[in-house]
Amino acid sequence: MKRKRYLIMNLIAWLIGLVWLVPFIGVLMTAIRPLDELLHGWWNFESVHFTFRNFSASWNHPTAPLSKGIINSLKVAVPSTVFPIIIATMAGYYFSRYRFPLKKFLFTIIILTLALPQQMIAVPVFQMLSSMGLIDSYIGLILLHTAWGLPWITFFMRNFFVTIPVSIEEAARIDGASDFKIFLKIILPLSLPALGSAAALQFNWVWSDFFLALITIYSPDKLLATQRVPLMRGVYHVDWGLLSAAAITVMIVPILVYIFLQKYYVRGMIGWAMK
Amino acid sequence: MKKSKLSHFLIFMAPALVLIVTFVIYPSLRTIFTSFLDENGKFSLKNYVEVLKSRDTFDPEGFSRGFPLGTLLHNLIWIAIHLPLTISLGLILAVILRKVKGGNILKSIIFLGMVMPMIVGGVMVRFMFDGSVGVVNGFLRIFGIEGKTWTAYPDTALFSLIFGSVWLWTGFSMVLYSAGLETIPKDFYEAAAIDGATPLKIFFKITIPLLKPVTVVVTIMTLLWELKIFDIVYVATMGGPGGASNVLALQMYTYAFRELNYGKASVVAVILTVSTLLASIPLTKSAGELR
Numbered sequence: 081m082k083r084k085r086y087l088i089m090n091l092i093a094w095l096i097g098l099v100w101l102v103p104f105i106g107v108l109m110t111a112i113r114p115l116d117e118l119l120h121g122w123w124n125f126e127s128v129h130f131t132f133r134n135f136s137a138s139w140n141h142p143t144a145p146l147s148k149g150i151i152n153s154l155k156v157a158v159p160s161t162v163f164p165i166i167i168a169t170m171a172g173y174y175f176s177r178y179r180f181p182l183k184k185f186l187f188t189i190i191i192l193t194l195a196l197p198q199q200m201i202a203v204p205v206f207q208m209l210s211s212m213g214l215i216d217s218y219i220g221l222i223l224l225h226t227a228w229g230l231p232w233i234t235f236f237m238r239n240f241f242v243t244i245p246v247s248i249e250e251a252a253r254i255d256g257a258s259d260f261k262i263f264l265k266i267i268l269p270l271s272l273p274a275l276g277s278a279a280a281l282q283f284n285w286v287w288s289d290f291f292l293a294l295i296t297i298y299s300p301d302k303l304l305a306t307q308r309v310p311l312m313r314g315v316y317h318v319d320w321g322l323l324s325a326a327a328i329t330v331m332i333v334p335i336l337v338y339i340f341l342q343k344y345y346v347r348g349m350i351g352w353a354m355k
Numbered sequence: 356m357k358k359s360k361l362s363h364f365l366i367f368m369a370p371a372l373v374l375i376v377t378f379v380i381y382p383s384l385r386t387i388f389t390s391f392l393d394e395n396g397k398f399s400l401k402n403y404v405e406v407l408k409s410r411d412t413f414d415p416e417g418f419s420r421g422f423p424l425g426t427l428l429h430n431l432i433w434i435a436i437h438l439p440l441t442i443s444l445g446l447i448l449a450v451i452l453r454k455v456k457g458g459n460i461l462k463s464i465i466f467l468g469m470v471m472p473m474i475v476g477g478v479m480v481r482f483m484f485d486g487s488v489g490v491v492n493g494f495l496r497i498f499g500i501e502g503k504t505w506t507a508y509p510d511t512a513l514f515s516l517i518f519g520s521v522w523l524w525t526g527f528s529m530v531l532y533s534a535g536l537e538t539i540p541k542d543f544y545e546a547a548a549i550d551g552a553t554p555l556k557i558f559f560k561i562t563i564p565l566l567k568p569v570t571v572v573v574t575i576m577t578l579l580w581e582l583k584i585f586d587i588v589y590v591a592t593m594g595g596p597g598g599a600s601n602v603l604a605l606q607m608y609t610y611a612f613r614e615l616n617y618g619k620a621s622v623v624a625v626i627l628t629v630s631t632l633l634a635s636i637p638l639t640k641s642a643g644e645l646r
Contacts, residue, residue, distance in 0.1 A: 086454075093455040096448065100465045100522070103483050103490050110488055121493055167370045174367035178359040186372070188639060193379050195635035197583045199607040199624045203389065203617050204382035227378035230371050259363060288472030290586045291604075295612060306474045310590045318481075320488050327478045331471040338470045342463075345470075349527075350534045353572050 111135065111324035118320070134325035138312060141322075146329050149305035153287055153333075156218050156304060160225035160286040161279055168230045169275065172237030173263055177246070193231040198291050206295055221296050225286050233278050236351055240274040241267070277348030280341040284334040305330045383628070390621035402618040406626075409619075411598065411606055422509040422599035426606045427626075433517050433602070434581045440521045441577055442570065445528025449536055450562065452529075462533065466526035473523070477590035480519030481506055506592050509599035516600055520587055524580060528573045535569035536562070571637060578634040582627060603627050 109122035112130050139147050174180075175187060205224060206215065214220030248270075249262050257265070268275075290306045297303060303311075312319070312326045338345050393399040406412055410425060417424035424432075448465065452458035468476065483490045484505035492502035505515040539562070547557050563570075585604040588594055594601035594609070603623055611620030 089451060090455050093448075093451050093458065093461065096451075097461040097464065100461070100468070103479055103522070104464070104467070106488070106490050107479065107482055110482070118488060121496075122488060123493055167374065170367040171371035174359070174363065177357060178363060178367075179356050180359040180364060180368075189380065190375070191639050192632065192635075193375065194638065195579055195628075195631040196379065196383065197604060197624070197627045197631055199583075199585075199604050199620075200386050200628045201379060201382035202386075202607070202624070203611050203620055204385040205378060206611075208378075208382070223374075224378055227374040230375050231379070234371060260366065263367075284470065288474070290472070290474045290589070291608075294608075306472050306586075309472075309474050309478060313590075318485070320482070320485070323478060324482070327475045327482075331475045334470050334472065335467060338467075346466075346530055346534075349530060353531055353576050 107324045107327060110320050111328055113321075115321055134321040135329065138322050138326040138329060141308075141312065141326075143300070144303065144308040144311040146305060146308055146326055148301060149303060149308040150329070150333070152218075152302060153305040156221055156225070156293075157283055157286040159222050160229065161283040163222070164226045164229035164233055164282060165275060165278055167226070168233035168278075169237050169268075169271070170263070171230070171234045173241050173267060175234065175238040176241035177249075190231045190234055194235065198228070202291075202295055209296060216297055216299050216302060218297075218302075221292060224292050224296065225289070228292070229282050229286070232352060233282065236278055236348070237271070237274060239351065240271060244270055273344065273347075274351075276341060276344040277351060280337055280345045281348045281352060284337055284345075287334050305333075386621045386624050389617055390625045392618060394618070402622045406619050406622040411601065412623075422513060423597060423601060426601050426603045426623075429513055429601060430582060430584075430603050432513065433520075433584065434578065436514075436517050437521055437524070437581050438574065438577055441525050441528050442573055444521070444525045445530075445573070446532050446563075446566070448525065448529045449532035450558065453533070453536060462526075462529065466530055468523040469526040469530075471523075473586035474590050476520075476523045477587035480516060480523070480587060481591040483519060483522070484515040506600070507596060509596055512592050512596060512600040516587060516591060519591075520581075520584065523587070524577065527580075528577065531569050531573050532566060535566045539565050575635055575637060579631050582630050582634065 106122055110118060111134050112132070113122060114129055114131050114133070117124070117127060117129065139145065175183070209215045209217075209220040209224075212220070214223070244267065248266060252262050252266055253259075288306065293304045293307050297307065309323075309326050309330055312323045314322075390402055391398055391400070393401045410416075410423075412427050413425035414423055414428075417428075423429070448462075452462050455461070468479075471479075482488060486492060486502065486504035486507075489502070489504070491505065495502045503511075505511045543561055543565075544557060547561055552560070583604055584602055585608070588600060588602050588605050589608075592600045594605045604627060607620050607623040607627065610616045610623060
């Protein structure tokens with residue numbers, strides 16, 4: 081009786097799981113099989129051949145080569161991860177350890193900005209960057225991503241620092257260490273797991289960003305990876321082989337980050353959402 | 356808690372504040388300001404009247420004719436379908452997959468929907484509902500039903516995107532619920548089982564009430580996501596056909612960067628922001644607990 085119930089539960093779970101598995105298999109099959117085999121659906125396995133033509137075609141696409149997009153995206157995503165993490169970690173530490181005027185007000189503002197849609201800043205930011213000559217420039221986009229990432233990382237790191245007992249720092253202070261030295265030598269090493277979580281999430285979000293790139297970057301050779309995906313669609317009919325290969329190429333980077341930093345990623349996601 | 360010196364403030368806090376104020380706070384205030392200006396730069400509610408009266412936002416004729424119903428209603432429909440589905444699916448999956456062989460692998464695969472860029476997510480959705488390569492039609496064909504490209508018709512475009520986005524987002528609630536389940540002490544279940552409670556009763560009387568804090572968080576985060584939805588619609592249908600799957604965020608983009616009407620675009624942005632702020636009120640409570 082108990083065994084039967086266990087089997088049924090496994091069956092139901094894997095049937096539900098198929099709903100998630102099948103589309104992934106479908107996109108992969110569409111990308112790696114030649115067009116004439118797909119005419120009756122990628123689920124036809126009468127004759128199966130594999131080809132990497134779609135991957136090389138999207139990688140070297142004549143008008144929107146993905147190779148360039150991937151490099152461009154890395155150029156934006158790496159600094160847009162490093163800068164906000166440095167700045168926000170310091171701000172988060174400050175919130176967790178010091179008393180200062182307007183503290184509650186500033187913290188409330190930071191929490192409110194967490195809910196803000198990017199559309200709220202789009203037009204003024206576009207105008208500001210234009211007047212600074214930073215439109216269609218990665219510096220402008222990196223500045224935007226840095227500022228946009230600061231509130232959540234500050235909030236996230238503060239919540240982490242609150243859990244570190246102050247007594248450790250007080251011992252160092254008695255030995256004559258300055259506040260900044262304590263932060264660098266004691267707090268930062270203790271924060272590596274939290275920093276890992278913040279980095280994994282921020283990197284993937286910047287990599288995945290579409291809207292900010294859409295409104296600030298427009299030169300064809302500067303377009304980021306996510307911006308090139310819609311360009312692969314074709315005008316009159318969708319070339320599914322090409323589009324599937326492009327989709328896989330663009331999602332592989334965040335998926336690798338997720339696989340290698342899974343523990344940090346999931347913990348970060350939970351910490352980001354809760355408390 | 357130490358009292359801060361000015362030098363501490365300048366080193367630790369000032370860089371973050373300067374950037375947030377310059378690129379987040381100030382632009383937001385300017386968007387509010389712009390929404391209240393007419394073309395002569397005078398204060399007026401003209402933009403609000405125009406946007407709220409526009410068929411883009413709300414189209415009452417849609418009730419008799421069919422889609423589009425306007426972005427405001429589209430976003431509401433999105434919430435009405437997507438929120439209950441992702442929350443219940445996520446909870447059920449979190450509970451079931453804990454006890455199933457290979458459950459962790461399935462969890463990882465379901466969570467992939469959240470890890471991929473949403474622009475790729477939109478391609479996946481478009482793929483699933485496609486006429487020839489689509490999985491949905493492949494499934495229907497088993498029962499002898501010949502489908503269509505569901506995203507290309509006004510009456511099915513929005514629903515396709517919504518169900519596709521359920522597929523993408525369920526991993527989020529599932530992962531949070533999984534973490535929540537770990538915090539429930541085993542004794543609770545054992546005690547209930549000794550008292551002869553059925554699994555269903557345990558689920559409704561113990562699991563659901565104890566997971567309430569998780570449900571609150573998941574609800575808020577999901578609401579924010581549904582209100583801000585953009586990439587998926589942009590790549591899968593561009594809001595079409597004929598606006599049948601348009602949403603607020605995309606409407607704002609079209610007004611601002613296609614029609615170059617900053618006044619109307621700002622109004623849509625303000626409407627969007629007011630809704631997200633209302634949805635996130637419970638989050639601000641944690642600021643109140645601050646010492």
